[in-house]
Amino acid sequence: MKSIFAAVLLSILVSSTVVRADGRVVDVLYVQIERPSVATLSNLDPEPESLGTAGAMLAVADNNTTGQFLNYEFALQVESFEAGDILGAKAALAAYSGDYVLLDMSAQEQISLLEEADRTLFFNVRAYEDELRAEQCQKNLFHTIPSYGMRADALMQYALKKRWEDLVLVTGSKAEDKLFAEAVRRSAKKLGLDINQDLPWVFDADMRRHAGAEVPLFTQKLGDYDVMVIADENNDFARYVRYNTWLPRPVVGADGLRSLGWARSVEQWGAAQLQSRFSELAGRTMHEVDYAVWVALRSIDEALVRTKFADVDAVKAYLLDGIEVAGFKGRPLSFRQWNGQLRQPIALAHNSALVAMAPLEGFLHARNELDSLGIDEPQARCVLFGENK
Amino acid sequence: MKLLLVGLLLSGSVFADEIWVSNEKSDTVSVIDIDTLEVTREYDVGERPRGITFSRDYRYLYICASDSDAVQVMDANTGEILHDLPSGEDPEQFALHPDDRLLYIANEDDAVTTVVDTETRQVVTQINVGVEPEGMAVSPDGKVAITTSETTNMVHWIDTATQKIFANSLVDSRPRHAEYSKDGSKLWTSSEIGGSVTVFDTSDQSEIAKIEFEIQGVHPDKVQPVGVELNEDDSRAFVALGPANHIAVVDTSDYSVLEYILVGKRVWHMAFSPDWSKLFSTNGVSGDVTAIDLSNNEPIKSIKVGRFPWGAAARPTP
Numbered sequence: 001m002k003s004i005f006a007a008v009l010l011s012i013l014v015s016s017t018v019v020r021a022d023g024r025v026v027d028v029l030y031v032q033i034e035r036p037s038v039a040t041l042s043n044l045d046p047e048p049e050s051l052g053t054a055g056a057m058l059a060v061a062d063n064n065t066t067g068q069f070l071n072y073e074f075a076l077q078v079e080s081f082e083a084g085d086i087l088g089a090k091a092a093l094a095a096y097s098g099d100y101v102l103l104d105m106s107a108q109e110q111i112s113l114l115e116e117a118d119r120t121l122f123f124n125v126r127a128y129e130d131e132l133r134a135e136q137c138q139k140n141l142f143h144t145i146p147s148y149g150m151r152a153d154a155l156m157q158y159a160l161k162k163r164w165e166d167l168v169l170v171t172g173s174k175a176e177d178k179l180f181a182e183a184v185r186r187s188a189k190k191l192g193l194d195i196n197q198d199l200p201w202v203f204d205a206d207m208r209r210h211a212g213a214e215v216p217l218f219t220q221k222l223g224d225y226d227v228m229v230i231a232d233e234n235n236d237f238a239r240y241v242r243y244n245t246w247l248p249r250p251v252v253g254a255d256g257l258r259s260l261g262w263a264r265s266v267e268q269w270g271a272a273q274l275q276s277r278f279s280e281l282a283g284r285t286m287h288e289v290d291y292a293v294w295v296a297l298r299s300i301d302e303a304l305v306r307t308k309f310a311d312v313d314a315v316k317a318y319l320l321d322g323i324e325v326a327g328f329k330g331r332p333l334s335f336r337q338w339n340g341q342l343r344q345p346i347a348l349a350h351n352s353a354l355v356a357m358a359p360l361e362g363f364l365h366a367r368n369e370l371d372s373l374g375i376d377e378p379q380a381r382c383v384l385f386g387e388n389k
Numbered sequence: 390m391k392l393l394l395v396g397l398l399l400s401g402s403v404f405a406d407e408i409w410v411s412n413e414k415s416d417t418v419s420v421i422d423i424d425t426l427e428v429t430r431e432y433d434v435g436e437r438p439r440g441i442t443f444s445r446d447y448r449y450l451y452i453c454a455s456d457s458d459a460v461q462v463m464d465a466n467t468g469e470i471l472h473d474l475p476s477g478e479d480p481e482q483f484a485l486h487p488d489d490r491l492l493y494i495a496n497e498d499d500a501v502t503t504v505v506d507t508e509t510r511q512v513v514t515q516i517n518v519g520v521e522p523e524g525m526a527v528s529p530d531g532k533v534a535i536t537t538s539e540t541t542n543m544v545h546w547i548d549t550a551t552q553k554i555f556a557n558s559l560v561d562s563r564p565r566h567a568e569y570s571k572d573g574s575k576l577w578t579s580s581e582i583g584g585s586v587t588v589f590d591t592s593d594q595s596e597i598a599k600i601e602f603e604i605q606g607v608h609p610d611k612v613q614p615v616g617v618e619l620n621e622d623d624s625r626a627f628v629a630l631g632p633a634n635h636i637a638v639v640d641t642s643d644y645s646v647l648e649y650i651l652v653g654k655r656v657w658h659m660a661f662s663p664d665w666s667k668l669f670s671t672n673g674v675s676g677d678v679t680a681i682d683l684s685n686n687e688p689i690k691s692i693k694v695g696r697f698p699w700g701a702a703a704r705p706t707p
Binding site: 062065066068069070270273276277280298302305306324325326330331332368369 | 479497498500517519520521538539540541542543545554557559561562563581582583584608610611632
C-alpha cells in the first residue's frame with residue numbers, strides 16, 4: 001500500500017520537474033487516513049488500493065494539460081497514514097505551506113485535524129456525515145462527496161416518483177449504517193413517505209450459505225409493502241437479500257438500486273470520456289470517492305484560472321459565487337454558500353445501468369433544483385464555514 | 390427528346406437534395422429526402438458515429454466512427470465503406486480544409502488534434518491540445534484551424550502552415566462547437582455548461598460578444614448550447630440548446646436572440662438544406678430530426694431516424 005503511494009508521488013514529482021521552470025506551481029496536499037478494515041461476508045468487491053488517489057492523478061493530468069497553455073502546473077503531494085494515525089496527518093498538515101488540502105478520512109478525523117485550521121481551503125472527499133455540513137461544519141471545509149442526506153433524498157425522490165409509498169427499512173449494525181438509516185427516515189418524512197416497519201438486521205449466520213433459508217422467513221413477517229430500503233453501507237448483507245424476499249419487492253439502498261455521487265454507469269453528458277480516461281489510468285472503474293477527488297481538484301483549477309491565480313480568499317469567493325464546474329453530470333456544478341457542499345446531481349444506479357439522476361423532474365426548489373437534495377440553508381445552522389481570517 | 394426528359398425527371402426524383410444523419414447508438418447513417426422529408430436509406434457504419442462531413446464534390450462522406458477509432462470514407466453514391474483513414478483514438482468531430490484534402494480531427498480521449506491527408510491516407514501531424522478536444526473548424530481561407538477543448542475550456546488557434554498553436558482563448562465551460570462566418574472575420578464557439586456562445590474577431594482573437602439564452606419555463610442549467618450554424622448571408626445564427634430542446638435564432642448584427650424554436654429532445658447539431666430554405670436538427674434523446682421551414686422558423690416535421698442522432702450534413706442533387 002505504502003509503496004504504491006510512494007510511486008504515485010514520485011511519478012507526479014518527476015513529471016513536475018519536466019515542465020518549464022518559470023511557470024506557476026500550485027501545491028496541493030492530499031491527506032489520507034485509511035479506513036479501519038471492515039469485515040464483510042463477501043469478498044467480491046474489495047476496496048481498490050488506489051481509491052481516491054487515482055482520481056487525484058487524473059485531475060492533476062487534466063489540470064496540467066490546461067497548464068501547458070497557461071504556464072502553470074499542479075504539484076500533488078499524497079500523504080497516506082494507517083487507520084487512526086491522526087498525529088501523522090497533523091504533522092503532514094503542519095509541514096505543508098500551500099493553500100489547498102484534500103481530506104480523505106472520517107468526519108471525526110477531519111474535525112480533529114482542522115482544530116487549528118488557517119486560511120487553507122480544505123476539501124472533504126470521503127465523509128458523508130450531515131453533521132459535518134451543519135452544526136459541526138468547519139471553517140473553510142468544502143465537501144465534494146455528497147452527504148447521507150443528499151443520497152437519501154435522491155433515493156426517496158425516486159421512491160415517491162415510483163409511488164413506492166409503503167417502505168420497510170432494514171438497518172445494519174455499524175455506525176455508518178445507522179447514519180444513512182437516519183437520513184432515510186428524515187427524507188421519507190420530508191417527502192411524506194411512510195416507513196411502516198423499521199428493523200435492525202440481526203442475523204449473524206453466514207448468509208453466503210443461509211440466505212435462501214433465513215431471508216424469506218425474515219421478510220415473510222413483514223407482510224406487504226412496496227419497497228425495502230436497506231442501510232448497509234458496506235453491502236455486507238444487503239447483497240443476500242435481493243431475490244430472497246418472501247414477496248417479490250424491490251430492494252434498494254445498499255445493493256440493487258443505490259444512490260451515489262458517481263457510478264460506472266454514468267455515461268451521458270460526456271461522462272463516457274471521463275470514465276474511459278479514468279479506467280485507462282487506473283485499470284479499474286471510477287468510484288464515488290475518486291470522482292469527489294477529481295471534481296475537487298478540477299474546481300480548484302477552474303477557480304484559479306478564472307480568477308487569474310488570485311489569492312486564496314478570492315478563490316474561495318469564486319468557488320462560492322460564480323463557478324460553473326463541468327462535472328459530466330448534465331448540469332453546471334457549484335458550491336452551497338452556507339456550508340461549502342458541492343451542489344450535484346446524484347446517480348441512482350444499479351450495477352449495470354443508470355436508472356435516474358436526481359433531482360428528479362418535479363422536485364423544485366426556490367433557488368436551484370439541486371438544493372432539493374440534502375440539508376437546506378435554514379436547517380444547516382452552520383456557522384464556522386463562512387468565517388474568514 | 391421525350392425519352393431524355395423522362396430520364397431527367399427520373400434521376401431528379403432519385404437524387405433529391407438530402408440530409409445525412411449519423412446515429413450514435415445504432416452505428417448507422419440515415420439519409421433523409423428533403424422533398425418528401427422521409428428516410429430513404431440507412432447505411433451501416435463503424436461504432437458510435439458522430440461527426441460527418443462530405444468531400445467538396447459530395448462524392449465521399451467522411452464519418453468519425455468514435456469507438457472504432459477510425460474515420461471511415463463512404464462512397465456517397467452507393468453507401469459502401471471504401472476504406473478507413475488513420476484518425477487517432479476516439480475521433481469525435483472534424484473539419485475538412487478548403488483544399489478538400491486535409492482533415493483536422495479532434496481525438497477526444499487523447500487530447501490531440503490529428504491532421505490526416507485523405508489522399509495519401511497518412512497522418513500529417515498530431516497537435517497537442519487541451520483535454521477532450523471536440524469543436525473543429527477551418528477558416529474559409531484555410532490558414533487557421535480551430536480546436537475547442539471541453540475540459541480545458543479553451544479555443545486553440547492553429548496555424549495550418551506550421552500546424553502549431555499560435556493562440557489560446559479561454560471561454561466558458563465545456564466549449565463544444567466552432568463555426569466561422571463565411572468571410573472568415575468571425576468565429577462562433579458554444580459553451581455547453583457555461584450556457585453561452587462567444588463570438589471572436591479572428592484578426593486578433595479578441596472577444597466581440599458573448600450571447601446568453603433564456604427560455605421561459607426552462608431552468609437555466611438546462612440551456613446547454615452545442616451546435617452553431619450561420620445562414621446563407623450570415624445574418625442569422627442558429628444555436629442548438631441541448632436538453633433545453635430549443636434552437637435559438639440570433640440576429641448577427643447586434644447578437645440579440647430573436648426567438649426560440651421548439652425541436653426534439655437533446656438537440657445536438659444542425660444542417661441547412663442546400664437551398665438554405667430549411668434547417669434540420671438532430672435530437673439525440675428523442676431519436677429524431679426536426680425539419681424547420683426558415684421562411685417563418687416553424688418546425689414542419691419530425692422525422693424518426695436511428696438511435697441517438699448526432700451529426701448532420703447536407704448533400705445537394707448531384
